Amino acid sequence: RQTVWRGLHLDLSKDYPPGEKITWWAFSSCTTSLSVLESDLYLGNVGTRTLFSIETINGLIIRSHSHFTTEDEILLLSGTFLEVKSQLNPAPDLHVIHLQQKIPPHVLLEPPFESIS
Structure with a gap:
């Protein structure tokens, strides 16, 4: 497991x-560095914000492709x-949500072909 972070300028609490169990259908960009989130582009220090702390089991490192x-x-x-x-609400406009990635109880995406041996 690895902890990654994702910040949004919304209250999603x-x-x-x-x-609750949730499926994120979109590709989601996260970071392992909290200092990256200090940028207003990602989370910043003011305004309504949600910070996700995500324990992931298969996040892909894309540094060399980014x-x-x-x-x-x-x-x-x-x-x-x-x-x-x-959840935690450490400041009036900051919401921290702790998520843990799980293996889904059902198949979400079927491979289009059988594997080739």
């Missing part, structure tokens, strides 16, 4: 109650299945 090589970017693939573990 009501959409992520503890115990235009931003210093951002320690990790890509979560489409169909990432997550469980909401907890």
